[in-house]
Amino acid sequence: MRQLRIATVVGARPQFIKAVPVSRALAIAGYRETLIHTGQHYDFRMSGIFVEELGLKEPEWNLDVRSGAHGRQTGEMMVRLERVLIEDKPDWVIVFGDTNSTLAGALCAAKLGFPVAHVEAGLRSFNRVMPEEINRVLTDHCSAALFCPTRVSVDNLAREGITNGVHLVGDVMYDAALLFADHAETKSNILQRLPCRSGEYILLTIHRPANADNPQHLKEILQAMEVLDAPVVFPVHPRTRSRIVEQGGAFQGPAISNVHAIDPVGYLDMLMLERNARLIVTDSGGVQKEAYFFRVPCVTIREETEWVETVESGWNRLVKAEAEAVEKAVRSCSIPPEHPAFYGHGDAATRLVQLLGAGSPVDDQ
Numbered sequence: 415m416r417q418l419r420i421a422t423v424v425g426a427r428p429q430f431i432k433a434v435p436v437s438r439a440l441a442i443a444g445y446r447e448t449l450i451h452t453g454q455h456y457d458f459r460m461s462g463i464f465v466e467e468l469g470l471k472e473p474e475w476n477l478d479v480r481s482g483a484h485g486r487q488t489g490e491m492m493v494r495l496e497r498v499l500i501e502d503k504p505d506w507v508i509v510f511g512d513t514n515s516t517l518a519g520a521l522c523a524a525k526l527g528f529p530v531a532h533v534e535a536g537l538r539s540f541n542r543v544m545p546e547e548i549n550r551v552l553t554d555h556c557s558a559a560l561f562c563p564t565r566v567s568v569d570n571l572a573r574e575g576i577t578n579g580v581h582l583v584g585d586v587m588y589d590a591a592l593l594f595a596d597h598a599e600t601k602s603n604i605l606q607r608l609p610c611r612s613g614e615y616i617l618l619t620i621h622r623p624a625n626a627d628n629p630q631h632l633k634e635i636l637q638a639m640e641v642l643d644a645p646v647v648f649p650v651h652p653r654t655r656s657r658i659v660e661q662g663g664a665f666q667g668p669a670i671s672n673v674h675a676i677d678p679v680g681y682l683d684m685l686m687l688e689r690n691a692r693l694i695v696t697d698s699g700g701v702q703k704e705a706y707f708f709r710v711p712c713v714t715i716r717e718e719t720e721w722v723e724t725v726e727s728g729w730n731r732l733v734k735a736e737a738e739a740v741e742k743a744v745r746s747c748s749i750p751p752e753h754p755a756f757y758g759h760g761d762a763a764t765r766l767v768q769l770l771g772a773g774s775p776v777d778d779q
Contacts, residue, residue: 418445418771421504421528423495424473425454425515428587428700431681432510432533434468435589435763443767448502452491452515453478467680468594484514484545491518499526506531506770509553510586512546516553524556531770533586535560536567537699537720544624561766563587564756566722583765584758587700591707592760595685604683605690608674610645612690616744618673621651622697624735625715629661631735635715638740639673639695646673646695647687693747695740702730703757711747715740723756 420440424433433449440447451473477494479487495518499507507523509516510533520530532553539547554560554576562568563585571580605612618639625631632654639646650658679687685704688694694705694712702721705712712730724730728750733743 419504420445420447420506421502422447422508423450423515423519425452426513429510431590432586434470435586435593439763439767449473450475450498453480454515467682488514488518492522495522504528510534512550517549520553520556529558531559532557533561534563536562536571538570539718539720541718581769584762586762587703588707588757589760589763591704598682598685602682602686604686613692615645615647615691617687617691617694618646618648619696619698619701620654625697626654626657634735634737637737641741648673648675649679650675709753711749713743
């Protein structure tokens with residue numbers, strides 16, 4: 415039997431994390447994988463560190479597209495990716511999530527006639543202002559295999575008329591969290607480097623354009639953190655750091671007494687920060703889920719979320735970027751009595767690789 419050929423397209427920090435368990439499952443199955451890095455995230459701390467830290471193999475291709483306006487960035491990815499896929503001739507092209515790298519990989523593969531497998535399919539915020547929402551919808555509608563992390567995502571696809579090739583497999587980010595949580599305990603020393611103790615601090619992450627690029631939103635969020643009676647650990651995304659500096663902020667030392675701004679951290683350090691936080695404040699989709707994985711209450715500074723089950727179960731609260739609203743949500747958070755297994759059992763990568771090897775998609779709902 416001919417060896418199955420897989421082309422995996424990644425480009426942003428969360429996609430490297432999701433790719434690790436999938437790449438391992440592909441290797442165990444004996445499939446040949448070509449890992450293609452679009453270059454969307456090119457800072458070592460946002461991409462290369464995952465090769466070094468998690469054992470992800472070096473990408474065979476780095477398209478080195480880097481930052482830019484959505485149209486230019488996505489178009490340049492497609493131009494460079496097209497040459498690679500024509501040369502590689504994969505049986506499947508795997509894309510993850512909802513970034514410009516996701517959309518570029520899906521559109522390019524579909525136009526060339528290579529079947530697309532979308533990992534983390536069916537997520538919807540129902541907010542078409544978000545670039546990520548456009549990327550999700552278009553990717554799902556040109557994919558041959560749609561690997562859904564939750565029942566909600568399966569239902570979302572059905573409402574759009576997508577039922578063929580839909581598979582409820584669980585969440586590969588949960589796979590990764592289980593895979594590396596104990597490893598982080600022995601390899602990470604991030605807690606020893608912070609002036610606060612486990613279970614006492616609030617973890618803050620802000621990176622979405624709606625917050626990072628909005629001076630008023632960013633100001634309100636930091637004002638809310640300033641009045642809290644707990645230390646706040648703030649790994650500052652490069653985009654957010656630039657915006658704060660533009661507004662006259664400084665990172666030579668904490669400008670706010672209880673807010674400890676630190677450089678972006680690797681995945682293992684981030685797992686430790688999440689796992690040991692008293693509470694997490696974020697606008698990241700992935701961090702919302704990881705908070706849930708580790709049973710840490712979360713406040714999400716957005717008006718909607720793709721991970722509605724975290725809100726409905728009481729583990730996550732949505733709040734506008736207003737200082738008073740954020741402060742109130744943080745102070746009123748508590749740990750709910752139940753913690754349903756929304757995201758599977760840690761075998762999503764194995765299940766989706768088995769389905770890819772089975773040939774034509776078969777409903778698995």
